[in-house]
Every structure is written in C-alpha cells, then in structure tokens.
Amino acid sequence: MKKVTVSICTGTTCYLMGGAHLLTINERLDPSTLDSVEFKGAHCLGLCSNESNGKPPFVKVNEHLVSDATLNKVLDAIRKELKEIQHVS
Amino acid sequence: MSHAGNSRTPELPSRGASEKKQLFKELEFHQVRKASEHTAGDAYMVQKDAENNRLLAVLSDGLGSGVKANILANMTARMAIRFAETDTDFVHYAKVIMNALPVCQVRRIAYSTFTVVDCRPDGSVQIVEQDNPPFILLRNGEPAEIPFQEYSSEQGDYRKLRVYRFVAEPEDRIIFFSDGVTEAGMGSAPYPLGWRTQGCSAFVRGMVADNPEISARILAEQVVRAALQKEPDRKAHDDISCGVLYFRTPRQTLLASGPPFSEKKDREYADIIRSFPGTKIISGGTSADIVARELNLEITTDLFRFRRSNLPPISKMEGMDLVTEGILTLTEVLNLLQGKNPPIQPNAATLLKDQLINSDEIHILVGTKINQAHQDPNLPMELEIRRSLMRRIATTLQEDYFKEVRLEFI
Structure with missing residues (x-):
C-alpha cells in the first residue's frame, strides 16, 4: 500500500514556532495507521523565507502544505490523505 | 648567586x-x-x-x-x-x-x-x-x-x-x-x-x-x-x-554555518567544505541545503532521535561528519563551552561541542546572509545574529580552550 509521507520541518524558525511539539506526532497517531505513514525529517524546507507560504511551522503531508501547523492540523491532513488512498485502492 | x-x-x-x-x-x-x-x-x-x-x-x-x-x-x-x-x-x-x-x-x-x-x-x-x-x-x-x-x-x-x-x-x-x-x-x-x-x-x-x-x-x-x-x-x-x-599532529575541524552573503559564492562555499582535510560540520538548514545542492548530495534527518532534547535533530549528509540546525544549536554550544552543565542525554549541541573540544585547529566559516524569518517579531525568543554568535564561540575556543581558531566570513 502507498504510504503517506509526512515531512516535518526542523529548521530554526519552524522549530521555535511550534515544530518541536510536532515531534511527538508518532505517539499521537492511531497505531493501526502508523504503518501507512512515513515520517521524514526535513532540516529546513526553506518555506519561511516567503510570506505567501503562510506562517511557520511548516509540515508537508504528501504534496499538501500545512502552515502554522499544530498536531491536530497535521493529524487531520494525514487522515485526509489516508482516505484518498483508500478511495483509490 | x-x-x-x-x-x-x-x-x-x-x-x-x-x-x-x-x-x-x-x-x-x-x-x-x-x-x-x-x-x-x-x-x-x-x-x-x-x-x-x-x-x-x-x-x-x-x-x-x-x-x-x-x-x-x-x-x-x-x-x-x-x-x-x-x-x-x-x-x-x-x-x-x-x-x-x-x-x-x-x-x-x-x-x-x-x-x-x-x-x-x-x-x-x-x-x-x-x-x-x-x-x-x-x-x-x-x-x-x-x-x-x-x-x-x-x-x-x-x-x-x-x-x-x-x-x-x-x-x-x-x-x-x-x-x-x-x-x-x-x-x-x-x-x-x-x-x-x-x-x-x-x-x-x-x-x-x-x-x-x-x-x-x-x-x-x-x-x-x-x-x-x-x-x-x-x-x-x-x-x-x-x-x-x-x-x-593537529586535529582539524571545519564548522560552517550560514549561507554566503552573495549567492554567487555558494559554489565556492560548498567547495571549501568539500575539500577540507579534517572533520566537517555544517550547522544550519539553509547552509546544508546549499552544500547538498552544489555537491549533489542527499540529506536525511533523524526526526525522533533527540526529540526530548529541546534542540532540533541532527541530519546526515554523505562526507559530512555532523549536520545540525544553526542558531539554536550553536547558542547552546556556546553555553556549554562557557560551563553550562551538559544534559544527561546527548543532543546536537553536545555532539558538536565534543567535536570542537577534541579538535586542535578549528576553521569557522560563517555565511553572513541574514535569514529574514529569524527577524520575525512573533518568534518566542530572540535569535542572535550569526556573525556575533560565531565570533563569541571563536573567542571562547581560543581563550578558554587554547584552540587555534580561524574565523572566515563569506
């Protein structure tokens, strides 16, 4: 099965603006879905330099960009992507 | 007598x-x-x-x-x-x-x-x-x-x-x-x-x-x-x-941090790092990106390893000995060098500090481009300007640890 890729930016700005908190996400995710999600670190996605991207912290869930990310926002985005995968398959 | x-x-x-x-x-x-x-x-x-x-x-x-x-x-x-x-x-x-x-x-x-x-x-x-x-x-x-x-x-x-x-x-x-x-x-x-x-x-x-x-x-x-x-x-x-x-025989370490002031220097920056004969450390997300782009290398970040450490995690890049986040990690490195008690568990800053202390000759390469996002008034803490932070690290290494330090701005 295709996995959902989650990249959490750990650059200075994102980390300070709440990214540090996002690193507990693998504990918040339903264990049954944990296998279908791949977490990737990103040392800096370079998104904070352009205001049109929104506010840090930034997380990418597949191609979908989550700005001003919180655990709930990221979890929602992951669930949404998971649903789409299930629809397709 | x-x-x-x-x-x-x-x-x-x-x-x-x-x-x-x-x-x-x-x-x-x-x-x-x-x-x-x-x-x-x-x-x-x-x-x-x-x-x-x-x-x-x-x-x-x-x-x-x-x-x-x-x-x-x-x-x-x-x-x-x-x-x-x-x-x-x-x-x-x-x-x-x-x-x-x-x-x-x-x-x-x-x-x-x-x-x-x-x-x-x-x-x-x-x-x-x-x-x-x-x-x-x-x-x-x-x-x-x-x-x-x-x-x-x-x-x-x-x-x-x-x-x-x-x-x-x-x-x-x-x-x-x-x-x-x-x-x-x-x-x-x-x-x-x-x-x-x-x-x-x-x-x-x-x-x-x-x-x-x-x-x-x-x-x-x-x-x-x-x-x-x-x-x-x-x-x-x-x-x-x-x-x-x-x-x-001297142990040499290169600590590179910050993107070059001019983008035209990116290639030169990457080349200095690539050709350095000793241990290579990159501190800073954008800096690591520039090196990866110029040298065609891949970066992987170990997201969860140091998550309880109050510091961003470290990354890996082929040929580099240590890749960390920039300002936060370096600020902590300076604190540790100045005598702050180290945390019980290692983190990016303790790894970086240990590497510096085990070196004899340290070349500090500082890119002086200002990261606009670091000036955001919404940030919960004040981020120091890289240039002055690196200067203080260099002085501490020189005066308190008797290291041979060369500070270069690019």
Missing part, C-alpha cells in the same frame, strides 16, 4: 626540530583536592604566548593542605610563570625561587615544590622540577629516560633542582603530577609505599596502549581517578593533581 652551574648546561636541542611540521600541544589538567579541605593545596597555571607560540605550565604543591598550602603553591606558581615568561635563563630563576623559599623549621620540608614545563615552538622542551615527583615521558608508548642536570639548594638542605631538556617527537606525552598521585594509597596493604611513579608509569603506558589516540584531557582525568581509587575509602589524603601535555 653564582652562575657556575650554567656552564654545565646540557646540550641544546638539535636544529632539526624547527624543520618538523609544527605539532599541536594539547595541555590538560585534572585535580581532586584533599577530602577534608575546601581548597586545593596544589596550584596549576598555564600561560600560552600567542605571539611566539610558547607554552608554559606550572604545577606547584604547597606545604600542608587547604588555604595555607594554596597560598604557598599559588605564590610559587605565579613566581615561576612570571620569571619563565621573561624569556631569560629560567634555570637561574628557578634557583632564585628555591633559595628564596624557606624550609619548614618544624618538619624540615620545603614550603613548596614545583614543576615548570616550558615548550618552544620548535618543539624543544625544558622541564624544571624541584622536589615534585619526576615527570613521565611516554615516547612511542613507552616511558623514556631523559638525562637531567641537578642543582642543590644553597641553604644546605635536601632540596634539589632538576633540569631536563629534550626535543619533543610526534605523539610524545609528558605526564607530570603532585605527590598526591605517587603517594596514593600509601600504608594500605596492596600499596604500602603508595602507587609510586612506577605504578603511575605502568598505568599510563597501559592506557595509551589501549587507546593510542587518548587525549590529554582524558589521560589526566584517568590518572587522577586511578590514584583516588588507591586511597582508603576513596578519599584523597592529599591533593591529587595531574597535568598531561600531548604533542600530536
């Missing part, structure tokens, strides 16, 4: 020394004080002359213990350093110190003893000892005998001044200590006469055989710890002090 003794000056070191590649001198010291005292009675002083690359170290042991011994030892050490740094004939002044300091009327022992280690940039070493236990020279991993010249006290007592001269070879280690080391455990069943110089000598030989690259810092710590273990109840009955001077 007669100069007669000087006519018998031992042979001067050979001229060949200056042609050798300059060796890095790692000088470290470790000490535990007598268990019943709050002040150490052994004094240790170092002077590094940046201009002519001369290194002076003095270890002095004051009579008795506690405050009295501390004052005697510090006075002697300060005198020795002041005399030695004048670049005159130190042996003459060592005699002055010995003859000026009295012998205790009651116990008939010297008010203080001392060892002065004087290294010149050409690798020649002069060691002057007055009644401290003899130093150990480890050469090719084995204790080596060094001839010495001996001068007696003019007060007709037992004190003797020993002068050793030799030229340091790569990987030489000089281990010097107070009698707290050699007399450790004295009177106990396994060590009736204490650990003695022979015991310590066998110990350092074994340590170096097990780990040929052992740093001066760790070796000094280990000697003190081993001496302490010989003591009954593991309580020091005297101040236990040990200094180690290690001559080694």
Whole structure:
C-alpha cells in the first residue's frame, strides 16, 4: 500500500514556532495507521523565507502544505490523505 | 648567586626540530583536592604566548593542605610563570625561587615544590622540577629516560633542582603530577609505599596502549581517578593533581554555518567544505541545503532521535561528519563551552561541542546572509545574529580552550 509521507520541518524558525511539539506526532497517531505513514525529517524546507507560504511551522503531508501547523492540523491532513488512498485502492 | 652551574648546561636541542611540521600541544589538567579541605593545596597555571607560540605550565604543591598550602603553591606558581615568561635563563630563576623559599623549621620540608614545563615552538622542551615527583615521558608508548642536570639548594638542605631538556617527537606525552598521585594509597596493604611513579608509569603506558589516540584531557582525568581509587575509602589524603601535555599532529575541524552573503559564492562555499582535510560540520538548514545542492548530495534527518532534547535533530549528509540546525544549536554550544552543565542525554549541541573540544585547529566559516524569518517579531525568543554568535564561540575556543581558531566570513 502507498504510504503517506509526512515531512516535518526542523529548521530554526519552524522549530521555535511550534515544530518541536510536532515531534511527538508518532505517539499521537492511531497505531493501526502508523504503518501507512512515513515520517521524514526535513532540516529546513526553506518555506519561511516567503510570506505567501503562510506562517511557520511548516509540515508537508504528501504534496499538501500545512502552515502554522499544530498536531491536530497535521493529524487531520494525514487522515485526509489516508482516505484518498483508500478511495483509490 | 653564582652562575657556575650554567656552564654545565646540557646540550641544546638539535636544529632539526624547527624543520618538523609544527605539532599541536594539547595541555590538560585534572585535580581532586584533599577530602577534608575546601581548597586545593596544589596550584596549576598555564600561560600560552600567542605571539611566539610558547607554552608554559606550572604545577606547584604547597606545604600542608587547604588555604595555607594554596597560598604557598599559588605564590610559587605565579613566581615561576612570571620569571619563565621573561624569556631569560629560567634555570637561574628557578634557583632564585628555591633559595628564596624557606624550609619548614618544624618538619624540615620545603614550603613548596614545583614543576615548570616550558615548550618552544620548535618543539624543544625544558622541564624544571624541584622536589615534585619526576615527570613521565611516554615516547612511542613507552616511558623514556631523559638525562637531567641537578642543582642543590644553597641553604644546605635536601632540596634539589632538576633540569631536563629534550626535543619533543610526534605523539610524545609528558605526564607530570603532585605527590598526591605517587603517594596514593600509601600504608594500605596492596600499596604500602603508595602507587609510586612506577605504578603511575605502568598505568599510563597501559592506557595509551589501549587507546593510542587518548587525549590529554582524558589521560589526566584517568590518572587522577586511578590514584583516588588507591586511597582508603576513596578519599584523597592529599591533593591529587595531574597535568598531561600531548604533542600530536593537529586535529582539524571545519564548522560552517550560514549561507554566503552573495549567492554567487555558494559554489565556492560548498567547495571549501568539500575539500577540507579534517572533520566537517555544517550547522544550519539553509547552509546544508546549499552544500547538498552544489555537491549533489542527499540529506536525511533523524526526526525522533533527540526529540526530548529541546534542540532540533541532527541530519546526515554523505562526507559530512555532523549536520545540525544553526542558531539554536550553536547558542547552546556556546553555553556549554562557557560551563553550562551538559544534559544527561546527548543532543546536537553536545555532539558538536565534543567535536570542537577534541579538535586542535578549528576553521569557522560563517555565511553572513541574514535569514529574514529569524527577524520575525512573533518568534518566542530572540535569535542572535550569526556573525556575533560565531565570533563569541571563536573567542571562547581560543581563550578558554587554547584552540587555534580561524574565523572566515563569506
């Protein structure tokens, strides 16, 4: 099965603006879905330099960009992507 | 005061020394004080002359213990350093110190003893000892005998001044200590006469055989710890002090942080890092990106490894020894270098700090482009400007850790 890729930016700005908190996400995710999600670190996605991207912290869930990310926002985005995968398959 | 003794000056070191590649001198010291005292009675002083690359170290042991011994030892050490740094004939002044300091009327022992280690940039070493236990020279991993010249006290007592001269070879280690080391455990069943110089000598030989690259810092710590273990109840009955001077080919580290001011320099920036001959560290997300892009490398980040550390995680890039986040990690590195207690579990900053401390020559490459996002007033804390932060790290490494630091802005 295709996995959902989650990249959490750990650059200075994102980390300070709440990214540090996002690193507990693998504990918040339903264990049954944990296998279908791949977490990737990103040392800096370079998104904070352009205001049109929104506010840090930034997380990418597949191609979908989550700005001003919180655990709930990221979890929602992951669930949404998971649903789409299930629809397709 | 007669100069007669000087006519018998031992042979001067050979001229060949200056042609050798300059060796890095790692000088470290470790000490535990007598268990019943709050002040150490052994004094240790170092002077590094940046201009002519001369290194002076003095270890002095004051009579008795506690405050009295501390004052005697510090006075002697300060005198020795002041005399030695004048670049005159130190042996003459060592005699002055010995003859000026009295012998205790009651116990008939010297008010203080001392060892002065004087290294010149050409690798020649002069060691002057007055009644401290003899130093150990480890050469090719084995204790080596060094001839010495001996001068007696003019007060007709037992004190003797020993002068050793030799030229340091790569990987030489000089281990010097107070009698707290050699007399450790004295009177106990396994060590009736204490650990003695022979015991310590066998110990350092074994340590170096097990780990040929052992740093001066760790070796000094280990000697003190081993001496302490010989003591009954593991309580020091005297101040236990040990200094180690290690001559080694310099360990080089490059610490690169921050994107170059002009994008045109990105390639040059990456090339400096790629071609650096020693350990390579990149601190900063954008900086790492630039290097990865220019050199066609991939970066992977270990998201969860250090997540309880209050610092962003580290990343990996082929050919790089350490890749970390920038400002937060470096700010913590500076705090650690300035004496903040390290966290129990390692994190990016402790890894980076350890690497810096284990290096001799550190090249700091600072990209001076300002990261706009760091100026956001919404950030919960103030981020320091990279340039000034790196300057402070460089100064601390230079002044507190005696590292050779080269700071370059790009």
